[in-house]
Amino acid sequence: DIVLTQSPDFLSVTPKEKVTITCRASESIGGTLHWYQQKPGQSPKLLIKYASQSFSGVPSRFSGSGSATHFTLTIDSLEAEDAATYYCHQSTEFPQTFGQGTKVEIK
């Protein structure tokens, strides 16, 4: 199985700061890496698909980059509403797998 490891596990950030979350895959997955946001008590929402493509309606402060085994999610100028847990997900092969999540807290 492909293991996705996110870092860090937790971030405490002030508004307007830039946030970078990393996802590393245990083997190359090309560009089939996706990012989701899950706010407390809500279902996940797709932010970025195929490493760098923004999903419809997602604010432009969210961006993704990377390929093969190293991927990043960047939030430029964090807003209070961005407090959430972020997950990466690979759909290269079955079983599909998710990273363990990165919780972003607003200071």
Add this chain to the structure above:
Amino acid sequence: EVQLLESGGGLVQPGGSLRLACAGSGFDFSISAMNWVRQAPGKGLDWVSTISGSGGSTYYADSVKGRFTISRDNSKNTVFLQMSSLRTEDTGVYYCAQAPRVVSPCDYWGQGALVTVSS
């Protein structure tokens, strides 16, 4: 507007069975792959199963293979997850999620159905 509405969750004893349903609207259901992803209390996301648009291809996590069955009724825009021989570790919120293809991101997610396996 895409909507996914899960139903069928509840409390069941270990070894019991439960069937979840997810009704979709606002998209072309019959060509969309459908996924079930679960989340144990306070834990991360865990992929469970995927079915192709036609229903001809199905995929399962090893942890549920032989116990869970995914199926769909395209005439009713509904996907199902039949869960048998349930274990306490199957407890969690079960989300259905729509995807354009079998191997693609989950574009839209339902609100989730809570399954509690406990004696």
